Each structure stands twice: as C-alpha cells, then as structure tokens.
Amino acid sequence: MRVTVLRLGHRVERDKRVTTHVGLVARAFGASGMVLTTPDEKVVESIRRVVASWGGDFSVKVEPEWRRVIREWRGTKVHLTMYGEHVDERIDEIRAAGRDVLVVVGAEKVPAEVFQLVDYNIAIGHQPHSEVAALAVFLDRLFQGEELHREFKGRLRVVPSPRGKRVVES
Ligand code: SAM
Secondary structure (H helix, E strand, O other): OOEEEEEOOOOOOOOHHHHHHHHHHHHHOOOOEEEEOOOOHHHHHHHHHHHHHHOOOOEEEEOOOHHHHHHOOOOEEEEEEEEEEEHHHHHHHHHHHOOOEEEEEOOOOOOOHHHHHOOEEEEOOOOOOOHHHHHHHHHHHHOOOHHHHOOOOOOEEEOOOOOOOOEEEO
C-alpha cells in the first residue's frame, strides 16, 4: 500500500515552513510522495535535499489541477478534517482495503467540494489542530507504528545514543 499526500491551499511565504513539515512528516512516517498544488521551488528543494541526504523513496511534485489528482486517483481517497468521522472508526477498513491511499490535507479553508470528492473524511479527534499533527497520527495508525522501524538507505544515518548526537556518513 503506497500513500501520497496532497497538500491543498499552500500559500507561498506564509505556509512555507508548515508545508515543508508536511512533506518531511509524510516521508518519515511512511508515505511515498507529496503533491503540492501551488508551485514553490523552495519547499520542493528543501524536501528533496532531505531525501538526497537521508534516503528513502519519496517523490515531490507540483500539480495545480488538484481536482484532477483526486478524481483520477486509483485507490482510497482520504481527507483529514476535524469535521469528519473519528479515525478509530475507519482506519481498519482503510487499511484492510489494501489500496493505495491519497491523503488530502489543507492549509487555509478547504473547498467544500473536497468533502464530496473523497471516500472518507477523517478526523484526528474533533478539535482544531494542525495538518502536520493530523498527518503524523493518521499515518502512524494506518501503518500501526511499523513505519518508524523502516530503514532509509541514505548517505546519512543516525546511530541512536542515549545522549548526544551521532550521525555516520556512508
Ligand atoms: N480552518 C480550516 C478549515 O476549516 O478547513 C482548517 C485549517 S487547519 C490549520 C489545516 C488542516 O489541518 C486542515 O485542512 C486539516 O487537514 C488538518 N486538521 C486540523 N485539525 C484536524 C483534525 N482535528 N483532524 C484532522 N485534520 C485536521
């Protein structure tokens, strides 16, 4: 099961940091790629730099035609929103389907039609928080924690240590 994150409504400058974090969390928590609907070379470059150094198979692309991305997705389409059904009610069903998953996360107000275009509107609790947190929790529940044990074959690797920072280069 491959997961792609569709980042809707990115505002250049204002959302740069958060969108970069959406991409980094997507990669670190087991997604295979991110689609940005607003061109922003700086964001794309900074995610690609992390992939180049730390490895993994993660793609970033820009596709302004977000309706087409959702409509043409062959697999399960999930929109993360505080107004949706609680994640615990649907996550087993989404995983059991075994289909590739498109996860839509917003920045500013998400167009109402998104709620109709997807298969599931899923809430990570019903309080307002953040697309970064929502994505992390959703992916962790989808992969049942296994994503944090995946090996990324990159140039840099952390050697876990109880104190201090150890990074080796290969
Ligand atoms: N005010 C915006 C709206 O009404 O659509 C949402 C802004 S919120 C900062 C940005 C994104 O975070 C949302 O589009 C959604 O994807 C995600 N998000 C925030 N809280 C969430 C929650 N409790 N469950 C799922 N996703 C959430």
